[in-house]
Amino acid sequence: MISRMFHLYIYIGMYFALSSFRQNIILPTRRKTMGTKILVADDSATVRHLILKFLDGEGYDIVTTSDSANMVNLIQEINIDLAISDIMMPGMDGYTFVRHIRREKTRESLPVIIMST
Numbered sequence: 255m256i257s258r259m260f261h262l263y264i265y266i267g268m269y270f271a272l273s274s275f276r277q278n279i280i281l282p283t284r285r286k287t288m289g290t291k292i293l294v295a296d297d298s299a300t301v302r303h304l305i306l307k308f309l310d311g312e313g314y315d316i317v318t319t320s321d322s323a324n325m326v327n328l329i330q331e332i333n334i335d336l337a338i339s340d341i342m343m344p345g346m347d348g349y350t351f352v353r354h355i356r357r358e359k360t361r362e363s364l365p366v367i368i369m370s371t
Contacts, residue, residue, distance in 0.1 A: 292316050293317050293336070295337070299320065325346065326346070329355065337364060341369065341370045352366050
């Protein structure tokens with residue numbers, strides 16, 4: 255029962271976060287989700303899998319990582335449209351990740367969703 259509720263909360267939270275992202279920031283129609291790259295960073299393989307499953311079904315291109323140091327490298331290597339990061343990760347936490355991204359002039363306006371599970 256707890257596992258099902260956990261999955262439900264993940265799906266509901268991601269639905270509302272991405273609906274807002276799609277409608278207000280970049281993506282007015284579902285057709286435009288194709289080719290949109292989203293970075294998902296979480297140290298939990300289960301959470302990464304759930305988010306990947308949900309977003310892949312919506313037509314997004316997903317890049318996942320469990321390594322907080324790898325988040326910064328991926329942002330620099332790949333033209334990411336949205337980053338989703340866990341707050342508590344070993345090494346660099348979500349808050350530090352956002353501060354780092356905001357200091358980079360080329361990626362300072364990158365939308366970031368910070369989550370906690």
